[in-house]
Amino acid sequence: MKNVYSVGQVNRYIKNMFQQDFMLKRIYVKGEVSNCKYHTSGHIYFSLKDETGSMACVMFAGSRGGLAFRLQDGQSVIALGSISVYERDGKYQLYAEEILLDGAGLLYEKFEALKRELEEMGMFAPEYKRPVPEFSQKIGIVTAPTGAAIRDIQNIAHRRNPGAQLILYPALVQGKDAAPSIVKGIETLDACGVDVIIVGRGGGSIEDLWAFNEESVAYAIFRCNTPVISAVGHETDFTIADYVADLRAPTPSAAAELAVADISGILAQMERYQRQLARRMTDRLLDARARLSEASGKLAFLSPQNQIREQRQLLIEKEEKLQYRMANVLENKKHRMLIYIERFRGLSPLDKLKQGYSFVADAHGKTVTRTEQAQPGDMLTIYVTDGCIHAQVKDTENRAGEMRQEWERTDG
Numbered sequence: 001m002k003n004v005y006s007v008g009q010v011n012r013y014i015k016n017m018f019q020q021d022f023m024l025k026r027i028y029v030k031g032e033v034s035n036c037k038y039h040t041s042g043h044i045y046f047s048l049k050d051e052t053g054s055m056a057c058v059m060f061a062g063s064r065g066g067l068a069f070r071l072q073d074g075q076s077v078i079a080l081g082s083i084s085v086y087e088r089d090g091k092y093q094l095y096a097e098e099i100l101l102d103g104a105g106l107l108y109e110k111f112e113a114l115k116r117e118l119e120e121m122g123m124f125a126p127e128y129k130r131p132v133p134e135f136s137q138k139i140g141i142v143t144a145p146t147g148a149a150i151r152d153i154q155n156i157a158h159r160r161n162p163g164a165q166l167i168l169y170p171a172l173v174q175g176k177d178a179a180p181s182i183v184k185g186i187e188t189l190d191a192c193g194v195d196v197i198i199v200g201r202g203g204g205s206i207e208d209l210w211a212f213n214e215e216s217v218a219y220a221i222f223r224c225n226t227p228v229i230s231a232v233g234h235e236t237d238f239t240i241a242d243y244v245a246d247l248r249a250p251t252p253s254a255a256a257e258l259a260v261a262d263i264s265g266i267l268a269q270m271e272r273y274q275r276q277l278a279r280r281m282t283d284r285l286l287d288a289r290a291r292l293s294e295a296s297g298k299l300a301f302l303s304p305q306n307q308i309r310e311q312r313q314l315l316i317e318k319e320e321k322l323q324y325r326m327a328n329v330l331e332n333k334k335h336r337m338l339i340y341i342e343r344f345r346g347l348s349p350l351d352k353l354k355q356g357y358s359f360v361a362d363a364h365g366k367t368v369t370r371t372e373q374a375q376p377g378d379m380l381t382i383y384v385t386d387g388c389i390h391a392q393v394k395d396t397e398n399r400a401g402e403m404r405q406e407w408e409r410t411d412g
Contacts, residue, residue: 024084030078034048042060058095133196137195141153153253154166190224213241371397
């Protein structure tokens with residue numbers, strides 16, 4: 001048998017044919033979602049069906065940025081992607097890159113084109129964003145005079161700051177005349193000198209919100225000298241006005257909270273500050289009084305009068321100590337002198353003379369203490385207590401041995 005091919009070869013051949021078809025590389029497919037499953041990996045598997053057939057589809061996790069809502073069974077959507085063959089199963093499927101709710105496809109492409117154009121022009125650059133005043137008193141509002149948006153803004157503004165002035169420009173927010181009306185409202189309120197302008201409306205489909213995607217509205221917001229808050233639709237709705245505005249609010253109610261300061265919160269904060277200030281002032285005063293009392297005590301202690309008094313008392317104490325020590329010294333000296341007197345008295349010649357002893361000197365005045373110093377006929381002078389006696393030596397007698405014995409006997 002000739003020209004026999006494997007299943008894989010056939011599937012690969014068919015896949016190559018799909019890939020060579022330019023139309024299948026970028027195609028919009030409209031249908032109803034069924035069998036929608038969110039895989040743990042982040043991929044979304046689903047089918048698109050209509051009354052004539054069904055097509056398998058997959059959106060990989062890396063393409064989830066092209067999905068602005070949660071995909072559910074029963075939704076009518078337009079999926080943008082490429083069609084190719086999954087070789088393992090031999091089935092073709094749509095690899096979705098973007099998914100829009102039905103009716104939004106062409107508008108979405110127009111939206112993306114204008115967004116890229118304005119972004120390249122720098123109209124979304126952060127350096128052009130002006131800060132919203134923290135305490136705005138005059139708030140301009142460009143929205144429909146009837147509807148939930150203006151009521152929500154009024155209620156929240158009155159609750160947060162009853163004194164804030166709201167100036168409404170009743171604009172058309174839907175239809176072919178909506179964009180010029182919104183532009184006129186922005187220019188009018190900008191000329192009135194308001195503090196901030198809120199531009200927005202309640203939620204709706206992309207067709208309902210399309211006026212805020214118009215280029216003229218984007219230029220009006222960019223040229224406005226007053227800070228602009230864009231508050232269009234719900235939190236998941238994004239418009240060109242959101243990107244150009246100085247600040248985006250997810251809803252009109254949130255825009256009112258951003259534009260109008262919460263006076264009750266500010267007053268409560270001021271009360272807290274006042275209590276903190278009073279407490280700190282009291283603490284400072286108590287601390288200052290304590291330091292003043294301490295300084296007063298130091299001043300009283302260090303004053304000249306107190307110093308003189310302290311020095312005088314110190315001088316008196318030192319004088320008393322000096323007198324006491326002088327008295328002690330004199331007493332000690334006196335006692336020692338009496339001891340010396342008694343000692344000197346025991347050594348005094350007069351005391352010896354009074355006891356019957358006498359002082360003998362020869363003719364030359366030399367003391368005679370031994371018998372051999374005097375010879376018979378020599379003249380001697382004998383000193384007694386009341387004078388002296390002149391005598392002549394008749395004879396001498398040496399009694400040294402007897403006297404030594406007498407002294408030894410007396411000492412014993």
